[in-house]
Amino acid sequence: xxxxxxxxxxxxxxxxxxxxxxxxxxxxxxxxxxxxxxxxxxxxxxxxxxxxxxxxxxxxxxxxxxxxxxxxxxxxxxxxxxxxxxxxxxxxxxxxx
Amino acid sequence: xxxxxxxxxxxxxxxxxxxxxxxxxxxxxxxxxxxxxxxxxxxxxxxxxxxxxxxxxxxxxxxxxxxxxxxxxxxxxxxxxxxxxxxxxxxxxxxxxxxxxxxxxxxxxxxxxxxxxxxxxxxxxxxxxxxxxxxxxxxxxxxxxxxxxxxxxxxxxxxxxxxxxxxxxxxxxxxxxxxxxxxxxxxxxxxxxxxxxxxxxxxxxxxxxxxxxxxxxx
Amino acid sequence: xxxxxxxxxxxxxxxxxxxxxxxxxxxxxxxxxxxxxxxxxxxxxxxxxxxxxxxxxxxxxxxxxxxxxxxxxxxxxxxxxxxxxxxxxxxxxxxxxxxxxxxxxxxx
Numbered sequence: 495x496x497x498x499x500x501x502x503x504x505x506x507x508x509x510x511x512x513x514x515x516x517x518x519x520x521x522x523x524x525x526x527x528x529x530x531x532x533x534x535x536x537x538x539x540x541x542x543x544x545x546x547x548x549x550x551x552x553x554x555x556x557x558x559x560x561x562x563x564x565x566x567x568x569x570x571x572x573x574x575x576x577x578x579x580x581x582x583x584x585x586x587x588x589x590x591x
Numbered sequence: 592x593x594x595x596x597x598x599x600x601x602x603x604x605x606x607x608x609x610x611x612x613x614x615x616x617x618x619x620x621x622x623x624x625x626x627x628x629x630x631x632x633x634x635x636x637x638x639x640x641x642x643x644x645x646x647x648x649x650x651x652x653x654x655x656x657x658x659x660x661x662x663x664x665x666x667x668x669x670x671x672x673x674x675x676x677x678x679x680x681x682x683x684x685x686x687x688x689x690x691x692x693x694x695x696x697x698x699x700x701x702x703x704x705x706x707x708x709x710x711x712x713x714x715x716x717x718x719x720x721x722x723x724x725x726x727x728x729x730x731x732x733x734x735x736x737x738x739x740x741x742x743x744x745x746x747x748x749x750x751x752x753x754x755x756x757x758x759x760x761x762x763x764x765x766x767x768x769x770x771x772x773x774x775x776x777x778x779x780x781x782x783x784x785x786x787x788x789x790x791x792x793x794x795x796x797x798x799x800x801x802x803x804x805x806x807x808x809x
Numbered sequence: 810x811x812x813x814x815x816x817x818x819x820x821x822x823x824x825x826x827x828x829x830x831x832x833x834x835x836x837x838x839x840x841x842x843x844x845x846x847x848x849x850x851x852x853x854x855x856x857x858x859x860x861x862x863x864x865x866x867x868x869x870x871x872x873x874x875x876x877x878x879x880x881x882x883x884x885x886x887x888x889x890x891x892x893x894x895x896x897x898x899x900x901x902x903x904x905x906x907x908x909x910x911x912x913x914x915x916x917x
Contacts, residue, residue, distance in 0.1 A: 512810045516857065518705060518758055519757065520704050521817070522704075522731065522815075523755075523817075534687070534689075534759075540758070540854045540857075543852060544852075544854040544855055544857065544858035545855070546852070546855055554759070556760075561734075561751075561753075565732055565818070570733075570734060570735045570747075571735075571749075571751065573751075574735075574751045574752070574753075575751075575752045575753070576731055576753040576754075576755060577754050577755070578755045579756070579757045579758035579759070579760050580757065581758070610870055610871070611872070611875065613900075614871060614878050615875075615913065616904055616907065617882060617900060618834060618837070618841075618874075618875075619903050619913045620896055620899035620900045620902075620903050621878065621881055621891070623899055623903070623915075624891055624896065625841065625885070625890075625891075630890060631848070636837065636840045636841055639839075639844050639847075640836050640837065640840040642843075643836065643839060643843070685853075704816050705814055705815060705816075705817075706814060706860070707873070716831065718828060719825070719828070719829040719873075720824050720825060723824060723825065724816055725821040725822050725823060725824045725825070726824050727816045727817070728820055729819075729820060729824070731817045731818060732817070732818045732820075737824065740823060740824050
């Protein structure tokens, strides 16, 4: 297994890219900055698996975002968060980047 | 016909009805062709239907009730949920289960905004509303308003944490054990745990539960 | 930029919390998908991609298991497992049965 690229607690920013294809990074979270809360292991890249092609494992992270950082019009409490499972190639920043 | 109640109501309903009728027939046609060609067998389809019918939220309720009464089990469940549910004979061969625990500080709620990821091997098929466009679109952006529609008020002092199942993880919410149930045994507690509390749109409330079980006498 | 499936942050109105028991037809589609998946004919990833590529009009018009059915048709044709001709002929046969017996399913 490859070394974890992002440490728990590291800030990461989701790429603000809009490729055509099978993308498991929802549009609403692209460009947002959050914090890695859990390393989930390595998984095949769904963007490649969706086309029945072989793929190398990718690190998957659970990343927590403050809702107020995701939505400019967020109506809830400032404590509220949203967490997504994001592959390493969608994340920038962090300890070694 | 069972609509999702999530389609765009601007559509021409008469032509939509023709479309729905076509897809019903198409589904049947595909099944028959796949059986005739030996791609699948009727027995395999029947057995998959039986397997689905056999999985219900009771599985999850067993897991939650055990976590409430057994701190060591709770620790194992939070550390490796697949292994912890396997102790009940529940196999989740193709998905990675993650248990998230409600507390006085955090209320968890689960969604899949991109499709309908759900811990099917633990809780069975998701309810229609979980798959609806209304839930998928709104719960990440307005979780408190959505929770209120389910009758769940979360105070501002509590963090609402939404889990968007975007990858290979499936999420199980461990609701908070209600106060006043300290002397209840595991079976009585299990009866309090509903599907919606394990998705996180509801909380377990012993006093208002319509399925209020008789506490075990001291 | 947004595919028809990527709904987070949009607003599709109030949630209908009503319980809808699945019909036999829906359970059957679910089961076919499970079998096709377990035989590694079409993976979950590929199935999701096919559904996303149905396009906005089909995605928005069809309900949940109809989308799965549409995706299954496309996958079987794309992989050369079934031809559109075969499917069309079978649809004629199923329609005829439905008109005569009122049942989708073949009599046992």
